[in-house]
Amino acid sequence: MGVYSRLNRPIHVEEYDPGWPVLFEQEKAHLLALLGDRVSLLEHIGSTAVPGLAAKPVIDIAIGVWSLPQARLYIPLIESLEYVYEPTLELALPERFFFWKGTETVHTCHLHVAELNHPMLTRPIRFRDYLREHPQVAREYGELKKELAKRCGQDMDAYVAGKSAFIEGVMRTAQKA
Template sequence: MVKANFNEGVLQMKIELAAYNPAWKIQFQQHKRKLENCFKNADIKIEHIGSTSVEGLSAKPIIDILIGVPDEEDLPDVVSALAGEPYIYKKVYDQALPFRRFFIGVREDVIDLYPNPVEDEGLTVAREHRTVHIHAVPVTHQWWEEHLLFRDHLRANPDDLKYYEETKKVLSEKKWESGNDYASAKSDCVMHILNKAKQLKTN
């Protein structure tokens, strides 16, 4: 969960991490079944990523899901398939990351509070309303490969899992202007672990 407060007119956020919860696996499977029913293409892949996918790792209790499509040209089909579902399409990110489509799953009782798609960069979906973050990318893109590699490496390497966990806890004690700032602050740690994972993979 993310708590916000005002300090001299600047909105600041504090990241609150929850201890690992086995229910996160169940929640992912529930969303996976729902998503599978949305797609007619058997080539679509659906993976659980992020901290909620790694046993023993604390996390913001929002499930991260990675959808893999055969090619970038298939991304509009993902947008069409999820239309009308409780997943809000954040169209504003398309320009910065044209190879990805990003969706926020929200509680069905609050979905009417948000336009779909969200095209206003300044409109934020409240954290307490979110259930999942969905990233749709081509399976040929490094985004797909690196997110799965990072997840699998943490699952298999307790020392790096501990290093990542400790980094997150230190950063969660600070205040941030946005969740993206918190994510950026983790980047050195993430890249260190990811580069190690790539090295091990090639050896």
Template sequence: MPTTAEILDFDEPPVPAGASPWVVPPKATVISVVDPDPEWPQLASTVSNLIIDALDVRALRVEHVGSTSVPGLAAKPVLDLDLTVADPSDERVWLPRLEAAGFVLTVREPWWHEHRLLQGAPASNRAAAPVPGIPVNLHVFGPDSPELVKHVVFRNWLRHDTADRERYATVKRQAAQQPAQRMSDYNARKAAVIREIYERALAAAGFIEGD
């Protein structure tokens, strides 16, 4: 379990000299934020079951996180899931099984909580897609990663608080207005509002003392 100090720390380490997180280089893309789809939770459950079937006891936990996990929240039509494994750096234990299930390793960041990102493409583009018709981002962390806690705190707060849910939906739609961009550009446009919401979410969860 990460410490409270680690959960409250939002500083990301720089990429080491000569290193790159990208296993598959990113491309400029059109980012679309759509109305919430009531089928997203069931699709995420289908993906979770596929991951558990592939990894068996190696999958310590699978959580549906991100905007598609919040009923009533506009989102990119992409499922985000957090997978906890004992040691993300020991890829031979878990990666081949997920690749066989249709996932592709896209990002490797050993300097940032040993984070890995795998993606599954729509069935129209990849025969072995985990879920037909919707992309999947699978984030892999170890059990001590504070990101696992942060993502659940943020999700739970947005499920609870209507005002912040609407505030976040507005900034997401505004951030997506540029037709062609990298995902990092889209995320940067949301960053200030995300931090504001995190302050309230972490306080409500008990990580920050109230006034």
């Protein structure tokens, strides 16, 4: 069983929806109203944050905190906004807390909480920014994701693994820029 097997559900990639940034802003407002200055960074990450990019219709949100151990105290607060804390992912990725919102089979938001300036936050932000600045690369990534969604069915580990070489290539290029 892989890292993401707990999140297995039908993988559906759709064309970009201009409503995704609006949904992010709504979630951001709720999270900031609840967490306030406990949060050092709150960013829209993932494919729904890149205009024109095909994506799973799930809003990914990065939250940067000063101390992850201290942030453990925020788990009940975040859960009060109907997020589900997924502690099983900490076994493989202890540098972050992961939450999802929605139902077991249809997630609407993913929340990634990590320490400020940790690669668990900085890498997806750098990747997002590169795709925003390079629409052709974003289109290629979208096509790859659509193909992987067809091929992987409900296997989230296979879907994530299938994207990794592309992501690493983009990150190497972005680092040189």
